[in-house]
Amino acid sequence: MPRRTATMLASTLMLIALLCAGVFIPVPYAEMSPGPTVNTLGEHGGEPVLQIAGHKTYPTDGHLNMTTVRVTSADYRMNLVEAVYGWLAHDTKVVPHDTLYPNGKTEEESTQENAEEFSQSQESAKVAALKELDIPVKSWVIVSTVVKDAPAEGRLHAGDVIKAVDGKPVKEPSDVADLVTEHKPGEDVVFTIVPAKEQAAAEKQKRTATKTEKVTITTRTSDDAGEKRAVVGISAGTDHTFPFDVDIKLADVGGPSAGLMFALGIYDKLTPGSLTGGEFVAGTGTIDDDGKVGPIGGIEMKTVGARDKGAEYFLTPADNCAAAAKDTPDGLTLVKVGTIDDALDALKDIRAGDTADLPACTSS
Incomplete structure (x- = not known):
């Protein structure tokens, strides 16, 4: 065999071997890509995304699309070829x-966490929208979760309303941790609660729950790094009672990042006139009860997905602006927002056609 032919054959065989190895060698990476975008003003799966009963609503038009990111599953093991292709591709x-x-989280654990965050984002979106409209919402502090094998397990339960700690009234979730950590590990702390079952019954009967119980729990030392402190093993959150029904019907979506767009959709349905002026607006961002917009993950994938769907404007959390602006899809205008008020101001300009001075995202 001529020397040149042998060299070419050896090179070809080497290339084939490397490609085969790339297919079978797993690498510790995962892939993100644009997921579905859904118009919060429209329908999904044959029913309205936002359903409001017990309060006057108004016709809407245009788009206020929430955006998502599709990710590979926790147990999927990407190979080297897939990783290289993903690095080179524009839309992944x-x-x-x-x-x-992180920390070996399973697919089941991730799905559960995303579902809980999605549920909380819906609650905060409702609160933020109704507050913006000066519609009163009743709120109280609850036991959100109880850590397994913690001192509080079996003593406190998710949904219990925390009225006081050591006789001191609780007004915010942060009050609970502040009052517990006034103790040294091993000391007793007394919770005054309305049991979750009593609270649920009161809400169903549209009355104020009055039955309270006192629960004494012995604190233990925290497991986290840093200064040791007293804990009982719960996290506190906020629950609400709304003056009318606001339901968000959207399956197979998780995480907190649709909060802003849900809040805007609710606001639009509860106010006369079109919030978008018929324009195609998409966006993302967490939202808290006070209407503050927070950052999310996968912003680059969300802008691609929004533009592919037809969006011309993208409401972008301020803390995500720099990353989004580095690779903005052609034809998409990024609008920087930090609160629901910022978003409403931007939408006012968009529907009026005054877009020259919209707060823009920059890459620096």
Whole structure:
């Protein structure tokens, strides 16, 4: 065999071997890509995304699309060829596996966490929208979760309303931790609660729950790094009673990032006139009860997905602006927002056609 032919054959065989190895060698990465975008003013799966009963609503038009990111599952093991392809592709992003699934988090755990965050984002979106409209919402502090094998397990339960700690009234979730950590590990702390069952019964009967119980729990030392403190093993959250029904019907979506767009959709349905002026607006961002917009993950994938769907404007959390602006899809205007008020102001300009002075995202 001529020397040149042998060299070419050896090179070809080497290339084939490398490609085969790339297919079978797993790498510790995961992939993110644009997921579905859904118009919060429209329908999904044959029914309205936002359903409001017990209060006057108004016709809407245009789009207020929430956006999502599709990710590979926790147990999926990407190979080297897939990783290289993902790095080179414009509409995907390859990230370390631990970025999406830290500390060995399973698919089931991730799905549950996303479902809880999605549920909380819906509650905050309702509160933020109604507050913006000066519609009163009743709120109280509850036991959100109880840590397994913690001192509070079996003593406190998710949904219990925390009225006081050591006789001191609780007004915010942060009050609970502040009052517990006034103790030294091993000391007793007394919770005054309305049991979850009593609270649920009162809400169903549209009355104020009055039955309270006192629960004494012995604190233990925290497990986290840093200064040791007293804990009982719960996290506190906020629950609400709304003056009318606001339901968000959207299955197979998780995480907190649709909060802003849900809040805007609710606001639009409860106010006369069109919030968008018929324009196609998409966006993302968490939202808290006071209407503050927070950052999310996968912003680059969400802008691509929004533009592919037809969006011309994208409401972007201020803390995500720099990343989004580095690779903005052609034809999409990024609008920087930090609160629901910012978003409403931007939408006012968009529907009026005064877009020259919209707060823009920059890459620096």
